[in-house]
Each structure stands twice: as C-alpha cells, then as structure tokens.
Amino acid sequence: MSIFRKLGWYFKVQWRTYLFGLLGLLFTALLAIIPPRMIGVIVDLIHSHRLTVRLLVIDLLILFGAAIGQYGARYMWRTAIWGAAAKLEQTLRRRLFGHYMNMDQTFYQKYRTGDLMARATNDLQAIQRVAGGGILQFADSIITGGTTLIAMMTLVNWRLTLIAVLPFPLLAVMAFYLGQKINVAFRDSQAAFSRLNNKAQESISGVKVIKSLGQEQEDIDDFNQQVDQTINVNRRVNRLDAMFDPITTLIIALAYVATIVMGGSLVVDHVISIGNLVSFITYLSMMIWPIFAVGMLFNTMERGNASYDRVMHLINERSQVVDQSNGLTKRPSGDLQFNVESFHYPDDEQVTLQRVSFTIPAGKTLGIVGRVGAGKTTIMRLLLRQFEQYRGTISYGGTNILDYQLDAYLPAIGYVPQDSFLFSESVRDNIAFAKPEATQSEIEAVVAEAGLTEQIAQFEDGYDTLVGEEGVSLSGGQRQRLAIARALLIKPELLILDDALSAVDAETESKILNNLHGERAGKTTIIAAHRLSSVMQADEIIVLNHGTITERGNHAELMAQNGWYKQMFERQELEMKVRGSNVEK
Template sequence: MGIFKKLGWYFKAERKRYTLGIGFLILTAIINLIPPRILGMMADQIDTGSITWERFFTLIGAILSAAILLYLFRYLWRTQIWGGAAKLEWTMRSKLFWHFMQMDETFYQKHRTGDLMAHATNDLSAIQQVAGAGVLTLVDSIVTGGSTIIAMMIFVDWRLTLVAMIPMPFLAVMARVLGTKLHDAFGHSQAAFSKLNNKTQESISGVKVIKTFGQEKEDTAEFDQMVDKTIQINKRVFKLDSMFDPLTTLIIGATYVITIIYGGMLVANKTITIGQLISFISYISAMVWPMFAIGRLFNVLERGSASYDRVMELMNEQSLIKEVNEQPSKLATGDLTYEVERFAYPDEPEHTTLSNINFTLPMGKTLGLVGRVGAGKSTIIKLLMREFDNYTGSIKIGEKNIKDIPLDDLLHAIGYVPQNNFLFSTSIRDNIRFANIDAEQSQVEAAAKKSALHDDILQFPRNYNTLVGENGVSLSGGQKQRLAIARALLKDPEILILDDALSAVDAKTEETILGHLKEDRKDATTIISAHRLTSVMHADEILVINDGRIVEQGTHESLLASRGWYYEMWEKQQLEVKVGGEIDG
C-alpha cells in the first residue's frame, strides 16, 4: 500500500475528482445489494404461494431500476477515476520529459536511450494503473466486500456469515506473501525490459553497420539470448501472478461448500428460509469480484510501486549545471576570454583533460582549433556551451562569467554545428528553420545558399519540401553537414561554432562556405574546430591543442614559419591533396 503514500501528492491535488469517483463506487456497491435481496423475497413468496402478478412486476421493476442506477453510477465513477488515472500519466510523462530536457551530458552518458524510453513508457503505464485499477480494486474490494458481508449478516443470518467467512484470512495471508515476492520480481522484470529495449534501439540504429560487417546472425543471436533471459525473468513474475487467481478460486470454492452444507442445515432447521439461502448464495457471487480484486490489487500496486521507484530515481538525479537565479536578459556581448586552469570529466576526475587553456578572442574575430583526435578541441567547445561546469578557472563573454548568464540566453546566442548532426524526420525547410519556425522562405533560401546547399535542394523533386527521413537518411553526409550549417546560420548567432562540421564536404565546397562565412560574419564571433587545416587557415587566431594544452598559437603564416606540428601537418595535407589530384587526373 506504500505506493498510495508515494502518490499522495497527486491524490491530494485531485481529491475532488477521487472523492466523487469513490462516492459513486460506494453507491454502486450499495445498489448491488438490492437485486439479491429482491430475488430472495421473490423465492420465499413463490415458495409460500403468496406472490401476486402485481407484486411480481413491482419486484421486477425494482430490479430494472437498480440496473439503470448501476449503469449511471458506473459511468460516473469510471469518468472520474479513469480520468484521474489518465491525468496522472500525463502529469508524470510531462514531468519526466521536462526533466530529460533539463539534464546535462553526464546524465545521458550514464543512462542509455532504450532505458530512458522504458521508463517513459512501460514504467509510467504501470504507475497509471495504480491511480485507475489500483484505486478501483482497493475501494471496490473494501466497500463491496464489506457491504455484502453486512447485508449477509442483516438479511440472512450472522452465524452463516461468520462460518462462510472462515477461509477469508487465508486470502489475506496469500496476498501478503505473494505481494512481497511480486514487488521484487516486477523490479527485475522492468530492469530486464529496459535492457532489451536498449538492445533493440541500438541494433536498429546501427543496422547499416551490422549489415556492412556481416554481423546479422551474431547480433540476432545476442538479441535472442537477451530475449530468452527476459522471458526467464518474466516467467517468475507470471508464476507468482498466476498463483493469485487459483488460490482465490480455491478459497471461494471453500466458501460455497461451507455455505451449501451449513446453509442447508439452517434451512432444514427452519432457522432461515430457502429465499434467504438463495440471497446468501447471490451475495457470495457478489463477493467473487472483491476476492479476485485483492489478487489483482497487489499485482497492480507492486508493479506500480516498483515502476514509481525507478522513475523517481531518475527524477531525483540533479544536473551538474547549476542555473543562476536571474531573470532572462540579453546576453552580454564582447570579447571571449577563456581562462581554464584544469578540467576533468566527472567520470574520470583523476584524468586531466584540459590544462592551462588561456586565450582571448576579440568580438567579431574567428578562432581556429586544430590538433590530433582526442587532443581536447571539442572539450573546449563543450565548456563554452556549459555542458560541464566542474572546471577550475573562468570563461567570460565581455565582463560576464558564462556561469552567471541564464543558460537559455547563453545557448540562444550560440549556433553549434557538430560533426555528427541530428536531423528531424520532417522537410528540409523545417529542419533549416528549426530554431525559428516562422522564418520566411527567403530567409531559409539565403541560409541554404550560404552553406552551399541551395543548388542541391533544387535537384530534389520536392525541393525544400523534401522529407529528409529519420535523422536525414535520404541525404548524403556532406548534405547533412551543410543543412546543419544552414540551420545555425538562419539563427544568426552571436557566436557560431563549427566542430569539424566541414569534414564531409569537398575542398571546393568548403572554400565556398568559408567565403560566405567570412563575408557574412564580419562583426560576429566564429570558432572553427577542424582536422583539415584549410578550414582554419583564414582564422584571425589559431590554437594547436595537444593533450589538453595549447602547444602552438598564432596566425596561419606565423605557425608555418615556426615549423612545428602545424607546419608538419600542413605539408602532409598539401602533399595528400597533390597526390590525390594527380591520381584523379
């Protein structure tokens, strides 16, 4: 029953709805007592031969009236209770989704997508059942069961009632023992479902790679093993769950046996009438649902409790990025000053990722970041975007520390284009104007032209209305990157960041895009991280990063003159271009 306490905040907020729903449930239980009583009266009058046609139709009319009231009250309690359950699911789903939106990168490194999806679907459905079927079965089993027992004692015989109820304590013991085991079993079942969901999501997302390397059979075998393991875990759940109904049926059968034997003796002794025994048996039939409901109740509550614990464990996790308590304001503009003494990722605090990164980028200038894979270029960008705050030092825009700028304001001022872009399953137009869905067609086309994508789009049958498919599956790698650049340019950010965002385009297209950027962003700040040095050769300042440190710094010409890593890499890349050109020729 602890799940009702956990959901107390919701039931308190919706107390009017649930008060009405439970009230109509109680009325339904009371009206349910009338037909068995009337049937008993009819049986006695028929047995004594005292019934008249007028009396017969009066009693039939009473039964029909009770049926109409039952229909009305059932409709009303269903509207209130099931409506409340649906609202709880909506509330929990909204809260969980908003929580996902607020969490930082560390959270998504810790939790896999399939697991989060399982929480947002399977677990929330189980919680919703508590506010619907859980409330129904709890109230119905108590009210219907209690009122029926009272009616049996008042309208029939208290001794027969007490004797017939002897098996009931065994039902309570069974529910308690099986309920405890079910809670643990459901927890393991939900965890197994999450793992299976993870595997499914991963395999579908990586199906091209799986096929390319001919690993279909191996991946399918691994999936089958996981399915078998999940089935074995669920078998324990089903085994425990399936024990409720047979045991309940056994207890109900024992109640019927006692009723027939002892009730028959009471009829023979003239203690009760045959009509009263018929009423009593009808009341026993009315007790079947409350008895079964107890088994169903523990099933729903234990599943809901396990799911609620899993969801709240997620909800209780806090983002490491702390928002400032300031009203939204326009982002401070000015020079970008980067003074980071040390940074380590939260999952590897002993490993220094960045050390002594100090530079100042004047407003309206372009910064180039180059270095080997894993040198720390992307990490520098992540800190600027406040994906992590646990560094020693400061990052300022103008005179304002970025930690003192509301996160929405900061990110609104930044246009970020990573190497691997995410595109939505909608049209090219809507993907470009994602940050400004009301942008006019002329603005969309202007952004596409700046990213050298406009001519490609015109080749598509539906032009800007072309659907890109899931994550841009219908586009090439270069087209995806250029679409993402167009999306960022349409936003017209104060700071544009290209994180190896030109890696999939050819040299000529790269030159065209960089030319547009140089012309279009004369007064705006641009940061370009790249492996291909031609991407940064026109930057006002270039930083060479190695092992999280700045090892070289200067313009393209000064770095070539110093004949360090930058010079060596430039010569190597120019030779590759020359050799490639000769081969093409």
C-alpha cells in the first residue's frame, strides 16, 4: 500500500473528485444487489406456481430500473476516477519535463536519453494506472465485495456465506508473497526497457555513421541481443503475473464447491429456498470481480511503486547550477572579466582549467586557440553557467555572473557550438527559435550576415524548407551558418563562436567574419577555433595548452613570439597553399 501513501499529496488535492467516484462505485454496488435478489424471487414464484403476468412485469421493471441506475452510477465513477488519473499523468509529465529543462549538464552526463524517455513514458503510465485502475481495484473490491457479502448474509444465509468465503484468506497470502517478487522483477523489467530504449535511440541517431562504416548487421545483432535480454527479464514478470489468475480461479472454484454442497443440504433441510440458492450463487459470481481485483491490485501497486520510485529519483536530483531568485534581472553588458584559478568537471579530479585570466573590453573580440582538449570549450561552458563549481570569479559589466538570474543572463549571449542542434522544422522556424515574433526582414538580415542567403534561395521551398531531424538535409556548413543566424537574431551582447566555422571554406569564413565585424560594432565576441585564420582579426588572442594560457597577444604579437601560434599558423598556411596548388593541377 506504500504507493498510495506516496501519492497521498495528489489524492489530497483531488479528494472531491475521488469522493464523487467512490460514491458512484457505492451506488453501482448497491444497485447490483437487486438483480440477483429479483431472480431468486422469480424462481421461488415459478417453483410455487404463483408467478403472474403482473408480478413478472413488476419484477422486470425493477430490473430495468436497476440497470438504468447502474448505467448512470458507472458513468459517474468512470468519469471521476479515470479523469483524476489522467490529471495525475498530466501533472507528472509537466513536472518531469520541466525538471528536465531545468537540469544541468552533469545530469545529462549521468543519465542517457533513452533512459530519460523510458521514465517519461512507461513509468508514468504505470503510475497513472495506480491512480485509475488501482483506486478502482482497491475501492471496488471493498465496496462490491462488502455489499455482496452483506447481501449474502442478510438476504440468504449467514452460515452458508461463512462457508463460501473460507478459501478467500488464501488470496491475501498469495498476493503478499507474489507482490514482493513482482516488485523486484518489474524494476528489472523497467531497467531492461530503458537499456533497449537507449540502444534504439543511439542506433537511429547514429544511422549515418553505422551505414558509412558498414556496421548495419553488427548493430542489428547487438540490438537483437538486447531484445532477447529484455524479453527474458519480462518472462519472469509474466510468469509471476500469470500465477495470480489460476490461484484466484482455484479459490473461486473452492467457494463454488462449498456453496453447492452446503447450499444443497440447506435446501433439502428447507432452511433456504431454491430461489435463495440461485440468488446466492449469483451473488457468489459477483464476488469473482472483487477477488480478481485484489490480485490485479497487488500487481498494479507493485508496478506503480517501482515506477514512482524511478521517476521521483530523477525529480529529486538537484541541479548544481543555482538560479538566484533575487538575482539581477537587468541585461548584462560591459567588460567581461574571466579569472578562474582552477576548475575540474564533476566526478573528475583532473584539473581542466588552471590560472586562466583575461579581460574583454566591451565591443572587442577575443580569439581562443589551442590543441584539442586544451580547454577552449570548457571556458565557453563556464561563461554559459553550465557549471558553477570553480575557484575564481567571472564578471560581466562589473557584476559576478552568478548574481544574475539565468533568464536575464543567458538571453544576452548568442552561443554557436561546432555541432549545433537543429529542430525538425523549417529553416525559418529554426532561425526564429529564440525569437518567434521575428519578422521576415529580420530573419533575412541575419541570414545575410551568416552568408546563407544564396543557399536558401536555391532551396525548393526557400525559408519553408524542412531541415529534417537534427538538420539531416543540410550540409555541415549550412547547419553552422543557420545556427549563427539564429544566434544573431537575438542581437546578443556577447556572441560566442565555438569552432562554429570549421565546416565552411576559407573564403566563406572570411566573408562571415567581415560581416560580423561590421554589424556587431560595439558588441563583444569570442571566437574559439582550430583554424587560426578565424581569429587573425581579434583584438586579443590567447593560446591554451592543458588548461593554461601559454601565449597571448594580437596576431602580430603572437607571430613575433615565435611560439606554438606562429608554428601552427605557418603550418596551416602551407597546407592551404598545397591544397590550392593541387586544385590548380
């Protein structure tokens, strides 16, 4: 019964709705007592040769009235109980999705997408069944079973009733024993489903890589293996689940045997009439549902209990990024100062950044270069407040960025990573995602800045062209430029390009950078890149190596230092010349 206690917060809110539903169940059970009794009366009248047309019509009208009343009562409890269950599912879905949206990067590194989807679908449905079918099974087994037992004892014979219900305690023992085992088995089943969901999600997302490497059959074999594992886990659940019905049927059969033996002797001894025995057997048949409901109830509760724990485990996770409720609501602007003594990612003791310090005056451009894994993207993540557990201070406009509300701070930043996510919508909708009210002229302006105007003009449907899931119908360069246009649309105070021009050619890169330089006068820009031509025009360039700044200055100053920057720049220049000469040949 622990799942009912866990859902007590919801039942308190919806107690009126559930009370209305329980009254409907009570009316249904009370009206259900009438037909068996009337059937017994009719049998006795036939047996005693006293049945007349008038009495038959009266009895049939009573049966008809009871049926109409049951119809209304059933409608009453169905709309109330199932409606409340649907509201619970709605509440939990909104709560869980909102929680997903508020969680930080650490959360998404800890949980895989398939697992999160499984908890948002299968587990929520299992919880919803507790608030609907579980309440029905619990209440109806008590109400219908209780009213039927009272009718059997008062309207027929109490001794016969006691004999008939003697096997019922066996059901409680069986339900308790199997319920515990089903709880453990269902947890394993949900975990297996999550793993299978993860596999399917990754395979579909990575289908291009799988096909390009010719690994289709290997991936199919791996998927089939996980399917087999999931089925084997579910077989144990099904075996335990399948034991409820046979045991319940056996208990009912024992009750029927006791009824026929004892009831037959009572009829012979003239203690009860044949009509009473018929009514009793009909009442006993009405006990089948309450008995089955008890078995189903334990199954529903154990499944719901396991699912509720899995969902609440996620909801109880707390983001390490704290949004100050009383934080500043003004849009940040001014000089950006970055002074981090050290930072390491959660669950990783290795220091990622150490003694990194720089200042970007308002309206200036900073270039960040270095080898792969040098810490460039980590700086961007700290600026975006994806992680806040670092030693040091980052301030914007003289104010610590942690003192801003996220809703005020993040909209002032336009961030374009190397692999930008695109939605399965049109080109226009993807660009206008951060500013849905943007006009067509505004969209066209940022598209021109991103150097994508000619490309979109060549699309068959222009701005209405669907880009496909994650922009599958676009090239890498087109995706990057579309993401740049999306970032520029919000006119950010700070634009961060994290290797966001890696998929475009040098000529296109030069055009985009020139456009940005002209259109973003007075706005701050950070460009992290592997191709040094991207940062040549920056006011200052820092070189990172193992999370530490090893060189800094503008392009001319770095070339004069004769360090890593100069060596890499000359190497890339040589590669460009070699590539150009090969093209000429």
